[in-house]
Amino acid sequence: MSQTAPQPVDLLIEARWIVPVEPHAVVLEHHAVAVDKGTIVALLPISEARAAYAPRERVELGEHVLIPGLVNSHTHNPMTLLRGLADDLPLMVWLQKHIWPVEGQVIGPEFVRDGVELAVAEMIRGGTTCTNENYFFPDVIGATYRRMGFRAVVGLPVIEFPTAWAKTQDEYFDRAIEVHDSFLGDALVGTSFAPHAPYTVSDESFERIRVLSDQLDIQVHLHTHETAHEVEEEKAKSGLRPFQRLQKLGIVNDRLIAVHMTQLTDAEIAACAEAGVSVVHCPESNLKLASGFCPAEKLRQAGVNVAIGTDGCASNNDLDMFGEMRTAALLAKAVAGDAAAFDAAYALRAATLNGARAMGLEDRIGSIEAGKQADFAAVRLSDLETQPLFHIASQLAYATGRHQVTDVWINGVRKLAGRVLTDIDTDAVLAKTHAWRERIAAIDAC
Numbered sequence: 281m282s283q284t285a286p287q288p289v290d291l292l293i294e295a296r297w298i299v300p301v302e303p304h305a306v307v308l309e310h311h312a313v314a315v316d317k318g319t320i321v322a323l324l325p326i327s328e329a330r331a332a333y334a335p336r337e338r339v340e341l342g343e344h345v346l347i348p349g350l351v352n353s354h355t356h357n358p359m360t361l362l363r364g365l366a367d368d369l370p371l372m373v374w375l376q377k378h379i380w381p382v383e384g385q386v387i388g389p390e391f392v393r394d395g396v397e398l399a400v401a402e403m404i405r406g407g408t409t410c411t412n413e414n415y416f417f418p419d420v421i422g423a424t425y426r427r428m429g430f431r432a433v434v435g436l437p438v439i440e441f442p443t444a445w446a447k448t449q450d451e452y453f454d455r456a457i458e459v460h461d462s463f464l465g466d467a468l469v470g471t472s473f474a475p476h477a478p479y480t481v482s483d484e485s486f487e488r489i490r491v492l493s494d495q496l497d498i499q500v501h502l503h504t505h506e507t508a509h510e511v512e513e514e515k516a517k518s519g520l521r522p523f524q525r526l527q528k529l530g531i532v533n534d535r536l537i538a539v540h541m542t543q544l545t546d547a548e549i550a551a552c553a554e555a556g557v558s559v560v561h562c563p564e565s566n567l568k569l570a571s572g573f574c575p576a577e578k579l580r581q582a583g584v585n586v587a588i589g590t591d592g593c594a595s596n597n598d599l600d601m602f603g604e605m606r607t608a609a610l611l612a613k614a615v616a617g618d619a620a621a622f623d624a625a626y627a628l629r630a631a632t633l634n635g636a637r638a639m640g641l642e643d644r645i646g647s648i649e650a651g652k653q654a655d656f657a658a659v660r661l662s663d664l665e666t667q668p669l670f671h672i673a674s675q676l677a678y679a680t681g682r683h684q685v686t687d688v689w690i691n692g693v694r695k696l697a698g699r700v701l702t703d704i705d706t707d708a709v710l711a712k713t714h715a716w717r718e719r720i721a722a723i724d725a726c
Contacts, residue, residue, distance in 0.1 A: 292335035302647035318692035349409025349655035351635030354589025358395030406682035407657030435474025542572030558638035565591035577616035624677035
């Protein structure tokens with residue numbers, strides 16, 4: 281009898297454990313992932329994989345768990361260059377007295393390019409393979425992500441005052457359409473609308489965004505109900521809570537990515553679930569700015585898709601999704617008064633597949649399934665900090681540090697190998713970062 285020859289593939293990753301995320305809470309032992317042309321071909325036991333596939337490259341991870349690449353669902357990544365600039369201040373003082381004045385003098389193509397380069401290096405070393413970006417000069421940001429081979433959805437900013445990016449409402453929208461069109465069909469970079477917040481965006485702009493979001497089939501990425509002050513200010517102005525105003529304007533639908541959401545009524549939570557809104561929980565930024573507590577467990581129980589984001593490095597101060605996952609799970613338990621809330625397996629799901637779903641990418645990334653893109657992070661669990669090892673998901677959520685990420689792939693391309701970035705000149709990134717530090721410090725001191 282003749283035997284079928286093993287199928288040639290680009291890559292076979294063999295791991296001690298694999299957590300595919302879908303099916304939920306499953307841990308596979310001694311399994312392998314076959315990858316070809318950037319796509320997952322199969323997930324199967326190692327013995328079967330060796331018989332079925334002839335890989336051009338084989339990677340053996342005998343002490344590791346392989347997980348989907350982490351998805352950071354809300355970032356302002358050029359702001360890595362503002363890390364630590366203005367700490368221990370309330371949100372509006374932080375924004376109005378420090379961040380906005382400095383940004384007003386430095387924002388430009390070079391600033392956003394260099395900030396994104398630093399962010400990509402940090403994210404890859406922490407196991408993050410996709411980000412939901414929200415900042416000015418999205419053309420440069422998207423081009424930088426594409427050049428660096430990093431997956432991103434880039435926000436198209438809309439705000440009601442002039443900036444270095446656009447001067448008028450029409451210019452914001454004209455440039456948004458240009459940038460969107462420039463990334464159509466890109467393998468790694470997509471777009472969304474990114475109106476800043478209800479308190480900085482007019483009804484007319486929101487109405488235009490609603491129409492264009494439908495026409496272009498893209499998400500709306502929006503800071504919403506971040507603080508109690510924001511809610512009270514809107515009530516005094518319009519008689520409505522911000523969420524009610526967004527409902528009235530037709531923004532509350534299954535394309536809305538609502539970020540922060542620390543001030544919610546039960547009725548608003550139910551409305552999010554009914555409309556298919558995704559909520560991005562940014563616990564460390566909210567804690568640092570004393571913005572409030574997102575009712576993450578209530579949202580989860582209501583059936584809302586809850587994802588996790590770090591926010592920007594000026595208010596976090598890192599892009600560490602393992603740290604964010606841990607904080608999100610612990611804070612959700614405290615807020616809910618329930619130790620079983622936001623369990624470890626759900627925390628990992630929120631940091632992967634739920635983020636992909638929020639960004640409209642759940643058919644491409646967020647879980648390790650045949651047909652999806654090959655975005656992975658390998659985490660070494662043999663370190664003393666993660667021993668003894670009883671439950672993989674618990675160890676990932678509560679004990680693992682980003683320094684234990686050893687290898688990362690995006691679209692089947694290895695971006696981190698044994699803790700070494702494969703195609704980023706870290707010395708050059710650091711040199712540019714140091715130059716920006718000198719310039720920004722001089723501005724903030726004035």
